[in-house]
Amino acid sequence: MNPDDDDTPQTIKEPRLWQDYGWTARVIKNEDDEGWAVAMSKIGASEPALIGPWTMGRDKKNPKPLDTNAFHTLVKTASEFVRRQEQQEHARLHQSVTVTAGGGRWQVNLDIVPDDDDPHALLSAVDAAGQTAARRRVAASFKLNARSAQSWIEGGFGKPA
Numbered sequence: 476m477n478p479d480d481d482d483t484p485q486t487i488k489e490p491r492l493w494q495d496y497g498w499t500a501r502v503i504k505n506e507d508d509e510g511w512a513v514a515m516s517k518i519g520a521s522e523p524a525l526i527g528p529w530t531m532g533r534d535k536k537n538p539k540p541l542d543t544n545a546f547h548t549l550v551k552t553a554s555e556f557v558r559r560q561e562q563q564e565h566a567r568l569h570q571s572v573t574v575t576a577g578g579g580r581w582q583v584n585l586d587i588v589p590d591d592d593d594p595h596a597l598l599s600a601v602d603a604a605g606q607t608a609a610r611r612r613v614a615a616s617f618k619l620n621a622r623s624a625q626s627w628i629e630g631g632f633g634k635p636a
Contacts, residue, residue, distance in 0.1 A: 481533075483546075484521045485542060487499075488541075489541075490502075490538075490540035490541060491538065491540070492541070493541045494518065495546070495550075496550055497517060497518050498515060498517060498518065498539055498549075498550045498553060498554075499515070499516045499517075499518065500513055500514070500515055500545075500546055500549050500550075501513065501514045501516070501528075502529050502538045502541060505528070505529075506516065510528060510529070510531060511528070511529040511530075511531065511538035512526050512527060512528055512529050513527055513528075513529040513541075513549060514526045514529075514555035515549050515550070516542070516587060517557070521564070524553050524556060524557050525552065525553045525556050525557075527552075559572070565624055567585045567587070568586065568589065569584070569585070569586055569587070570584070570585040570587075570619045571583065571584045571585070571619075572621055572624050573618060574621050574624045574625045574628065575598055575625075576624070576625040576628040576629050577628045577629055579602060579603055580602075580603045581600050581601065581602060581603075581608075581628050582600075582601040583598065583599070583600050583601075583619065583624035583627065583628070584597075584598070584599045584601065585597070585598055585619040586595070586599070586612075587615050588615070589615070594615040595612055595613065595614065595615050596612070596613050596614065596615050596617050597610060597611070597612060597613070598611045598612075598613045598617065598619070598627070598635060599625075600628055608632065610630035611632065611634075611635065613635055617635065623635060
C-alpha cells in the first residue's frame with residue numbers, strides 16, 4: 476500500500492498548528508485586539524467549530540506554542556461544544572408530548588424537516604403499545620403542546636388544529 480494513497484489525515488505537531496484525533500488546532504492573530512486566538516476545526520470542515528483566546532508567549536508578542544496537554548484540552552472543549560450544539564439542534568427539531576386522550580395514553584411526536592425548499596414537519600401518534608397509529612404532514616411552524624396533541628387524537632387524527 477502506498478502511504479500517499481492513505482486517506483488517514485496525517486498528524487501535525489507544529490508550534491501554531493496541530494492536527495490529530497480528527498481535529499485541527501490553528502493559532503491565529505486575534506482580529507479584535509493585539510492578542511492571539513486558537514481555532515478548532517473538525518478535519519474536513521469548512522468553518523471552525525470553536526474559536527477562543529490563546530495565551531501570549533514569554534516575549535508578550537508571539538503566541539505560546541501548542542503542546543500535547545493544551546491540544547488535548549482544546550479537543551475535549553471543542554468536542555463538548557459541538558455535542559451541545561447537536562443536542563440543542565435535536566431538541567429543536569424533535570419534540571414530544573405524552574397525553575391521555577381517546578381512552579388511552581399517547582405519545583405525540585413532532586419531527587421538523589428543515590428543508591430550504593419545502594420546510595415541513597411530521598406529526599405522529601404512538602399508542603401505549605409503541606405502535607404508530609397515525610402520521611400526518613403539518614407546517615414546520617406547528618406548535619406541539621398537550622392541548623394540540625389531545626385535540627388531534629380526540630378528533631380522530633384528522634387535520635390538527
